[in-house]
Amino acid sequence: EAGVTQSPTHLIKTRGQQATLRCSPISGHTSVYWYQQALGLGLQFLLWYDEGEERNRGNFPPRFSGRQFPNYSSELNVNALELEDSALYLCASSLKGVYTEAFFGQGTRLTVV
Amino acid sequence: SQQGEEDPQALSIQEGENATMNCSYKTSINNLQWYRQNSGRGLVHLILIRSNEREKHSGRLRVTLDTSKKSSSLLITASRAADTASYFCATANNAGNMLTFGGGTRLMVKP
Numbered sequence: 001e002a003g004v005t006q007s008p009t010h011l012i013k014t015r016g017q018q019a020t021l022r023c024s025p026i027s028g029h030t031s032v033y034w035y036q037q038a039l040g041l042g043l044q045f046l047l048w049y050d051e052g053e054e055r056n057r058g059n060f061p062p063r064f065s066g067r068q069f070p071n072y073s074s075e076l077n078v079n080a081l082e083l084e085d086s087a088l089y090l091c092a093s094s095l096k097g098v099y100t101e102a103f104f105g106q107g108t109r110l111t112v113v
Numbered sequence: 114s115q116q117g118e119e120d121p122q123a124l125s126i127q128e129g130e131n132a133t134m135n136c137s138y139k140t141s142i143n144n145l146q147w148y149r150q151n152s153g154r155g156l157v158h159l160i161l162i163r164s165n166e167r168e169k170h171s172g173r174l175r176v177t178l179d180t181s182k183k184s185s186s187l188l189i190t191a192s193r194a195a196d197t198a199s200y201f202c203a204t205a206n207n208a209g210n211m212l213t214f215g216g217g218t219r220l221m222v223k224p
Contacts, residue, residue: 042216107154
């Protein structure tokens with residue numbers, strides 16, 4: 001069974017540009033989470049989607065947005081990129097929201113120059 | 114702010130020794146989960162313990178939960194060099210809409 005897949009693996013953007021990150025959950029999982037992990041730090045909660053709806057978002061500015069498609073895959077968009085947006089962006093999926101374990105992808109390393 | 118805070122931030126032990134990591138949290142929870150992360154890659158789920166459980170085992174892993182103290186511990190017995198990684202606790206709130214991670218413990222197991 002395929003795990004959570006994220007693309008691209010690495011992404012280099014210039015300050016002010018937009019970045020789009022993609023995530024495909026495990027088959028059957030309807031919940032998708034996005035986290036930001038700056039170098040050497042913990043995971044900061046960004047967004048949670050379930051059944052196509054945004055269920056919760058973390059303390060991030062509106063230029064961080066996303067969506068979940070009917071097939072439960074998800075996209076994270078970051079507009080007007082800033083240098084401090086450079087981080088590992090992790091996507092995870094679960095079967096029943098936070099009540100079951102989350103399975104993580106390998107992440108997208110975003111570098112803003 | 115982080116819901117869970119791990120202690121210690123870093124731990125270095127010899128192969129064969131036991132490693133204990135602690136996690137404290139602030140608000141009531143539905144469950145608490147432990148994850149491992151190798152070299153800044155994706156996280157791997159280790160154990161989920163629900164708020165009405167006090168202890169769970171999985172192989173060489175033992176997790177305890179004390180809801181009165183709002184704390185949990187992860188014990189890795191007979192550690193191996195391959196256990197070298199960062200370990201995170203994550204708490205699921207009762208509203209069921211948030212899974213919050215702590216800052217992690219960096220464990221180094223020396224051969």
